[in-house]
Amino acid sequence: MFLYGANGHGKVVAEIAEENKVSIEAFIDIDFHKQVFLGYNVMHEIxxxxxxMIISIGDNMTRREIAHKNHNINYLTLSHPSANISLRTTIDKGTVIMAGVSINSGVDIGKHCIINTNSSIDHDCKIGDFAHISPNAALAGNVVVGEGTHIGLGASIIQNINIGKWCTIGAGSVILQDIPDGGVVVGNPGRVIKINSLNN
Structure with missing residues (x-):
């Protein structure tokens, strides 16, 4: 397996692969100064x-761009052995589940997502492609997270909430109402401070 992205997020993904005894052939990174990373060779093109392959880059839009340019590759999924994942959860290609994650029954996770350390996703949630659920974030049941949305560190989302595409939910925010596409949200309770236009 190759990992595309030799930076901090790549370190975490590599160690999950190692925990699962998945052989890493090399990293791929466009930075020509990088030759070796974590003891693995770094290549500069696919x-x-x-x-x-797994795209081991934290930025949601960058992951999407790489995936769309390289759609013919077989993207794997990885889950840390300590993650507690319901057998009734579906996880699409390219997604990585980090250490300590809990995912309950009926959850549907899209392509190339990051479900980060110690986050909690309760029953029947739907996580769109290229989303990132940050460490210690908590989603109650029946939450929908749109494509490319970033749920910040320690954010909490009550049940039955719909969060649109390409939103940014600030660290520690408490989400009590639906969020439109492109919404940038901070605070407790969470308030929309900006709506980014979607040009994608």
């Missing part, structure tokens, strides 16, 4: 014989 080799023609690439079969399996």
């Amino acid at each position: 080799p023609s014989n690439t079969l399996d």
Whole structure:
């Protein structure tokens, strides 16, 4: 397996692969100054014989751009052994589940998501492609998170909330009402301080 992205997030993904005894062939990174990372060789373009890969980059839009440019690759999923994941959860390709995560029954997680350390996703939530659920964030039941949305560190979202596409939910925010596409939210209770236009 190749990992695309030799930075901090790549370190975490690599260690999850190692925990699962998944062989890492090399990292791929466009920074030509990087030659070795975590003891693995760093390549600067995707080799023609690439079969399996994970995009190990934290930025949601960058992951989407790389995935769309390289749609013919077999993207794997990885879950840390300490994650508690219901057998009735579905996880699409390219998604990584970090240490200490809890995911309950009926959850549907899209492509190339990051479900980060110690986050909690309760029953029947739907997480859109390229979303990032940050460490210690908590989603109650039946929450919908749109494509590309970033749920910040320690944010809390009550049940039955719909969060739109490409939103940013600030660290520690408490979400008590639906959030429109492009919404930037901070505070307790969470308030929308900006709506970013979606040009994608």
